[in-house]
Amino acid sequence: MxxxxxxxxxxxxxxxxxxxxxxxxxxxxxxxxxxxxxxxxxxxxxxxxxxxxxxxxxxxxxxxxxxxxxxxxxxxxxxxxxxxTADKKAMERRCQTHFHLAHYTDALFRSHEERLNSNEWQSAMRLRKHKTVELEALIKRFRSSTKGEKTDYTMKIQELQKQLAMDKEEDQKLQDDRDNFLNLALEGYKHCLVIGDKYDVRVVFRIVSLWFSLSSRKHVVNSMLSTIDEVQSFKFIPLVYQIASRMGSSKDGQGPLNFQFALVSLVKKMAIDHPYHTVLQLLALANGDRIKDKQRSRSSFVVDMDKKHAAENLLNELSSYHGAIIQQMRQMVDIYIRLAEMETKKEDTNKRVTLPRDLRNLPVLEL
The missing domain is CATH 1.25.40 (Serine Threonine Protein Phosphatase 5, Tetratricopeptide repeat)
Incomplete structure (x- = not known):
């Protein structure tokens, strides 16, 4: 060598x-x-x-x-x-090392998560509960047993306690390792997005998937808030539709810094930085309950009012940043909705449709 x-x-x-x-x-x-x-x-x-x-x-x-x-x-x-040094090669190296660490720990996290959710692990949990019940029964018998029986019960109790302690230790270690791997993955993905752009698409899709699937975990929400604060918002634009669609879900936990708070923070940041890519998604949610009066099976449409209210509230907040743009976008969306609601007949397919007077007299939008 x-x-x-x-x-x-x-x-x-x-x-x-x-x-x-x-x-x-x-x-x-x-x-x-x-x-x-x-x-x-x-x-x-x-x-x-x-x-x-x-x-x-x-x-x-x-x-x-x-x-x-x-x-x-x-x-x-x-x-x-x-x-x-901040030269391009050094930055690429940093980005690459963070990505590989995150990618590997992410794989380890998935492996641990799958094991904890496996049928075998659930069977082991049921067996542990059975052992716990058995231990409690032995302790009761021990207390009411004769002096000669106590020795046998003591040995059985100690053996069961030892088994349960080992099972609990294994379970705790597996969960701790899983959480540690998840934290390393989230942190690595964040640094990857902050430092460079080589892995943007792969990382954004994966990190958003982790946020959505683990939205009830506090440390995931904290990591999400940190990432939103440090990463440029344009990197999340490819998923703006999916991200905005999760707004207003009441199942995403309670508290001042819950998943919904983090999600709205991200959508707001995207809307402030990139209104033309984001506001239309919010307007779509805000108009979610707008159903044509003569729509067939109108009553069968399910409207998520939480999403509607969340979108309306955010649009109101954004008015102080892009009031003119939002107002004109509202007009444009309203025009499209009204055009879609117009009554048409099959025999009028090749005929010119006469628009209502108020639509014909609209001023030119400056979008």
Whole structure:
């Protein structure tokens, strides 16, 4: 290996490790990467080596998650963050290391979540409840037993207590690990969005999915608020329809800093920064109860009034930022709705439709 180092500059060794990996020689690639990382402790590109080793170990499942995280992916992030230069390459490296850490911990979170929701785990929970009931019954018998019986009961009680303690410890560790992996993933995704734009689409779709599916968890809402505050709002515009559609849901928890508070904060930020992309979605929700009088089966339409009120309240708040734009957009939406509500007949398909006088005399909108 020393001879290899003399023959090749360090960057060439990195490329050679990548080549080994591409050729399927995983062990050689990983070993060469580990060698390079040990030989160079201060070079700023060391973060790339740690990141690659961690990534390859994860993909090939050649090591346990603790080793991958603590020895490679986390150090990769730390080294990248320690580099104070703000050039494009350094920023890309930071973004990449954060993404790989977040992506890996996200996978670990999903694995733990699936295990906690699996049929096997639920069966184990039922068995634990059965053991708890059995323990309580043994304790009652112990109290009313004779001196000779107490020894047998004591042994059985101690054995059950030991089993329950081990089960509880395993359960708690699994939940703690799951929450820790989730926090690392959310934090990594946030930094990824703040630092660069290489992974914007993948990260935004995933982080919004996590927010929506875990909206009842307080630490997820706190992370959401932090992300909304630090990340530029345009990155969420591709999902503006889905994000706005969750407004006003009464099942999203109570309290001053609940999911709805965070969600409205995000929609408000998007609307202030990008009104033409956001306000129309709010107007659609605000008009959710507007159903044509002669609409067939009118009574069968289900209107979510919580969404309507939430959208109206936010539009009122936004009037102080974009009052003129919102007013004209309201007019435009109203025109489209009225056009859609106009009565037409099949025989009039190819005929020119006469518009109502008030629609014909509308001033030109300046949108």
């Amino acid at each position: 020393q001879q290899l180092k003399l023959l090749h500059p360090r960057n060439n060794l990195i490329e050679e490790a990548k080549l080994f990996r591409a050729q399927g020689q995983n062990e050689m690639a990983i070993n060469l990467g580990i060698y390079i990382s040990k030989e160079n402790k201060t070079n700023e590109e060391t973060s790339d080596i740690y990141r690659l080793i961690g990534k390859w170990l994860a993909e090939t499942r050649s090591s346990n998650s603790r080793t991958i995280l603590e020895q490679y992916l986390k150090p990769a992030v730390s080294i990248a963050e320690d580099v104070k």
